[in-house]
Amino acid sequence: MTSSRSETAYQRAAAAFRNPTLDLLHGRYAPFVVTALSLVFTVDRPAVAVADAHVEVGEIADELRGAGYDEGERRVPAGGGRDICRYWVRVGWLVPQIEDAQEVYRLSAQAVGALEIAGRTGGGRARVSRSRVRTLLDSVDQLTQDAETDPNVRIARLTAERAEIDAEIDRLMRGEVEPVDDEQLLEEAENVLHLSRELPADFSRVAESIQAMQRDVVAELRRDIRPTGDVLREYLHRGQHIMQQTPEGRAFVGALGLIGDPEHIDQLTVQVHDLLAQPFSRLLAADQRGELHAIAKRVEQGVADVLTAQRRASHVVTAQVRTHDPVRDREVDELLREVMSGMQTWMSSSRAADRVEPLRSLPAAGIGHLRQTLSDPRPPRTPEPLALGDADAEFLDADTRDWGGPMYDELEAYVSALDGAFDLGDAFTGASNRRPVDLVGLLEIAHRNGMTDGGDVSIVEALRPDGTRRRFAFGSVTARTVKDADDD
Incomplete structure (x- = not known):
């Protein structure tokens, strides 16, 4: 035993x-x-x-x-x-x-x-002081009160406390003030410093527990092979409630109600400033005064560090869930294991002076020529050329022909009947076909037979098949007939 x-x-x-x-x-x-x-x-x-x-x-x-x-x-x-x-x-x-x-x-x-x-x-001096014993007794008394479930007992205790407070108020109103000895105030200040020195480690443990929780969640996520929807629901919930997943985090959430309020931090700063202005503070060493002055800042910094760790952990878990790909993660893990295995094999047979040439670029795959299309979209032969001036061609609809292109046959016959050189504007005005496209066809025929630009401006009026009229202005042109062009 x-x-x-x-x-x-x-x-x-x-x-x-x-x-x-x-x-x-x-x-x-x-x-x-x-x-x-x-x-x-x-x-x-x-x-x-x-x-x-x-x-x-x-x-x-x-x-x-x-x-x-x-x-x-x-x-x-x-x-x-x-x-x-x-x-x-x-x-x-x-x-x-x-x-x-x-x-x-x-x-x-x-x-x-x-x-x-x-x-x-x-x-510092490690001693049993009145303030430390009182801190212990107050903590035990508070624990007893919190654990008590009988309402009558609680009422009796609160009534006794109220009687003590009323008696203290009466003494103060009568002017019976008992000043506290500076040595006792010094002991209590040292006890406050003793308690404050433990806070940074407590805050750090909370932050590290959250970070450890984050690493565990990510590791479990990488090993998870369930459907992405199930993984998404579970791990997003854990990421949003990561503070409640550790004992340190739950304890911090309970304490945050006391120290997380900016008003409480400001009140603590004012109280510490007032304490340093008291006469007993001269008994404190310089480093103790500095520690006492920095209590509020230390608490505020610890709270900020824990909340920062919580936000970072939630962000990492949420980002990991959004990019979760079990197949890719397994491929990466297998690749890393192959690399580690190859490294161990090489280390067992290599010497201290051996070097490994790094892979600076990936090798190109020799794949040859790939087929680009499944079939040749080109026709087997070129189409037959269009016959120009086919006399047998007929339109199914006269209206379609009226809205078509220039009537070259009629225009050439009209130009051939003219005598010698002619003004293009006058010729268009005397033509039977005076559509806008016929003006373009007449200009094309004049350019083919030979024409001379003049310095004036010709204005003609064209008539569309629907009866609307349009006026066109262009540089005057003197053209020759087809017969004159053939003689040249």
């Missing part, structure tokens, strides 16, 4: 020491890690650009090495800032994220907790 209890306790302790928080504090370079993280990441600067973090961590390491903190127990890790930060990412102390199209580092919840433990252990 004793062995089993000991073994269980040992396994629990071993699991605790595998937590990144204790690993950070117990590690070989723990003092340097705590120093660098506390200098780079502050309340006013929770996120740091990756390039800036590499430079700053490298400068801190160089300064400590130059001061002799690289020998014996005072150790500084080897390498530059980039190598150190990449190791911290690998062990879970830093979390890389994309914010505003820029890659940044944020402290993980474990790193925030480790810094809080180190700061509390090395910077």
